[in-house]
Amino acid sequence: MTRTAVLICPGRGTYNKAELGYLHRHHADKGALLAEFDAQRAAAGQEEVTSLDGATRFSVSKYSRGDVASPLIYASALADARSLAEDIEVVAVTGNSMGWYIALAAAGALSAADGFTVVNTMGTLMQEQLIGGQLVYPFAGADWRNDPQRKAELLALVAEISGRAGHDLALSIDLGGMLVLAGNEAGLAAFEVAVPVVAERFPMRLANHAAFHTPLQEPVAAEGRRRLAAEMFRQPDVPLIDGRGQIWWPGASDTARLWDYTLGHQVVAPYDFTRAVQTAAREFAPDLFIITGPGTTLGGAVGQSLVQLGWQGLIDKDAFQARQTANPLLAAMGDPAQRALVTA
The missing domain is CATH 3.30.70.250 (Malonyl-CoA ACP transacylase, ACP-binding)
Structure with a gap:
């Protein structure tokens, strides 16, 4: 029996000490995909993703940097998105903040390689300028x-x-x-x-x-538009829900506008993750909300967004937790027990 799911991709702050080695633990079978990302990093003179993930020591000063955290989170999340059990049908994809870039690739609006280029470019620009x-x-x-x-x-x-x-x-x-x-x-x-x-x-x-999603990031947005071509963007394979709660439908999306939103509004205006989750619930009524790894910190925000909506009678944290115990509504792939619910 098929289980429908909304896939949710995390943003910055989700690859921490506990996540060191995430790719090696969960995605040893995805060597070709990771090699593609490593090649991009090597060509840019940056430390390879698999090397960063395989380090023996974690330091916040290094791993919280945009040019380190962003590619690690992207690789982990996209690999997770490709590891779902065969009975899961992804009916829509969304993400939080930088997770929007991952969502674009998970939904097919960017290739895996182009999605990595977008994430690595924007993460590096944010770190270089570090405005606010x-x-x-x-x-x-x-x-x-x-x-x-x-x-x-x-x-x-x-x-x-x-x-x-x-x-x-x-x-x-x-x-x-x-x-x-x-x-x-x-x-x-x-x-x-x-x-x-x-x-x-x-x-x-x-x-x-940095001061993400505010006008202070306009220099970063402008440089991102200069470096990243609109031709990279294509029709999504499944519906995409952006940081305004707007849905980009397969076969009906203006890819030039998708590029403009991604490297314009999405960078310099507030990101309404709550509305994105609530739109996903209302429009697609999935059996599950699956949060890709790394990390599990986004689970609370998803649960709170559903409680605010009163989704399926969820009125508070206790009601949400009771539902999770009886019949899980949310699965965070960074949690081993919840990961087992949605992977092959």
């Missing part, structure tokens, strides 16, 4: 219930800070029950002192993250 930074702060409570009033208060604070001289701050990603904010040092620091500490770790700065 990011932090994460929750607006939903520990029970995952939506709190639109608190969200509105926080966004009003962001707007007020951004109006101060020399302060840049904006919404970067709407991430389930979290807000990812981006800006310059003055803007980020002003927010940090204006809000209470939550769960002893928020607001949390993200290491080596």
Whole structure:
């Protein structure tokens, strides 16, 4: 019996110490694919992906860099997307932030090699320019219930800070029950002192993250458009859901517009991951939401997005966890037990 699934690709921050060796552990059978990625890195004078993955030591300063994390996450996620059990039918693909680039390749709108080129180019550009930074702060409570009033208060604070001289701050990603904010040092620091500490770790700065999805990234977007040709893009094989919740349908997508969105709006405007997940649920009603590896950190944001929607009666975190125990709705391939549910 076929199981329908929405495939979700992760973004930056998902290849951490626990993920070191991910490709070697799970994808020793994909030598030809990984060799293609290694060849691109070698030609650019960069350390090969398999060498990075096969290292004996992990350091945050190195592995959080855009020119290191991005290709590792892309290779891991795309290899996972090609490892699904035969009874799974992927009915749509989406991703979070950099995961949009992976989604393009997983859905067939970019070849595996061209997708790697896009990810490696943009990750390298982000690292070279490293404009601004990011932090994460929750607006939903520990029970995952939506709190639109608190969200509105926080966004009003962001707007007020951004109006101060020399302060840049904006919404970067709407991430389930979290807000990812981006800006310059003055803007980020002003927010940090204006809000209470939550769960002893928020607001949390993200290491080596630039001000993604804000106008501060326009120089990166412009250089990306210069280096990456629109001819790389083609019709997706399955529907793609972007960071606005818009669906790109097979056989009906304007590939020039897809290129323009990917290297324009997607880089310099907020990414609404919550809406992408909710669109996937409403439009495709899958049996499963499968999050490719590496890592498992995106599971909470997907669960929170579904709770906000009230998907299939999910009203809070307890209801979601009870559903996961009885009949799993979400499978994160970075989790060994959940991976076993969706791989051959």
